[in-house]
Structures are given as structure tokens and as C-alpha cells.
Amino acid sequence: MIYVDNITAVLAMVDPANASSYHQNREAYVAEIEALDAEIRKIAAGLPEDGRTVVTSHDAFGYFSEAYGLHFVAPHGVSTESEPSAADVATLIRQIREEGIKAIFIESITDSRLLEQIANETSASIGGALYSDSLSKPDGPASTYLDMMRYNAATLARALLR
Numbered sequence: 001m002i003y004v005d006n007i008t009a010v011l012a013m014v015d016p017a018n019a020s021s022y023h024q025n026r027e028a029y030v031a032e033i034e035a036l037d038a039e040i041r042k043i044a045a046g047l048p049e050d051g052r053t054v055v056t057s058h059d060a061f062g063y064f065s066e067a068y069g070l071h072f073v074a075p076h077g078v079s080t081e082s083e084p085s086a087a088d089v090a091t092l093i094r095q096i097r098e099e100g101i102k103a104i105f106i107e108s109i110t111d112s113r114l115l116e117q118i119a120n121e122t123s124a125s126i127g128g129a130l131y132s133d134s135l136s137k138p139d140g141p142a143s144t145y146l147d148m149m150r151y152n153a154a155t156l157a158r159a160l161l162r
Contacts, residue, residue, distance in 0.1 A: 040153045044068040057110040060132035096122040103127030103159035127159025
């Protein structure tokens with residue numbers, strides 16, 4: 001919503017003749033964001049407390065974790081540029097086994113081979129692909145911010161509730 005407010009303010013400043021239109025559009029979009037937030041909170045609340053750990057390619061979901069009470073772990077950490085050590089991967093495999101983590105999620109922009117290998121070493125399955133640092137193509141399931149958030153929440157819930 002901060003981005004929406006900032007964009008609205010700048011557009012209204014550079015195009016004052018249409019400022020009221022920008023503010024009306026802002027109101028409508030903020031209402032959509034708030035409705036989606038409530039929808040995702042309801043989905044997250046339906047997840048068992050002991051089933052809220054999510055394994056992904058890298059730590060790109062801090063905002064989602066903080067907002068909705070999920071715990072994300074990743075072999076790559078924050079950067080997809082670095083390779084995890086064998087010890088990091090072994091630690092993650094041990095955590096998946098000990099915590100009974102059900103699903104591992106591939107990200108739409110990363111190589112899935114390491115996560116597929118980790119899934120093969122554990123009882124976790126590939127729960128689907130999540131969108132983190134990019135949207136899908138226009139005809140895909142995550143072509144807008146709202147669609148991306150809705151898609152990711154539904155994908156997580158489907159796999160974590162199995």
C-alpha cells in the first residue's frame with residue numbers, strides 16, 4: 001500500500017488535472033489489497049501450527065513470513081548467486097526429516113534440481129512453483145501482484161494441508 005500511495009502522490013503531482021482519478025483508483029486498489037490480505041490471513045490461519053515451515057529455493061519470502069506467520073527456510077539463503085555448502089544441504093535435509101516438513105516449493109525463476117534432490121532424500125514432495133521475484137506471463141497464474149499473492153497462498157495451502 002505504501003507503493004500505491006507513493007505512485008498516486010507522484011501521478012497526482014505531475015498530472016494535477018487527473019489527480020481525483022488517481023485517488024479514486026488508489027482507493028479501489030487498496031480495497032482489493034485489503035480484501036486479498038484478509039483472504040490470505042484466513043488461509044494461513046487454517047494451517048496447522050506445526051506445519052507452517054516452507055522450504056523454497058532462496059529466502060525471498062520474508063514479507064510473506066512476517067505477515068502470515070509462515071517460516072521459510074532455503075538452502076541458498078537470500079542470494080540465488082551463491083551455492084549452498086554440503087553441510088547447509090545436510091542441515092536442511094535433517095530439519096525436513098525431524099520436523100516432518102511435507103512440501104518443498106520451487107521458485108519460478110530458479111533451477112529446481114537441488115530442491116528435487118532434497119525432496120528425493122526426504123519424505124517431502126514438490127508442492128509446486130511459487131512466484132517471488134517475477135510475475136508470470138500475461139496469460140499465466142500470477143500476471144499481477146494480486147494474482148501472484150493469491151496464487152502463492154493457494155499453492156502453499158494445497159501442499160501444506162495434504
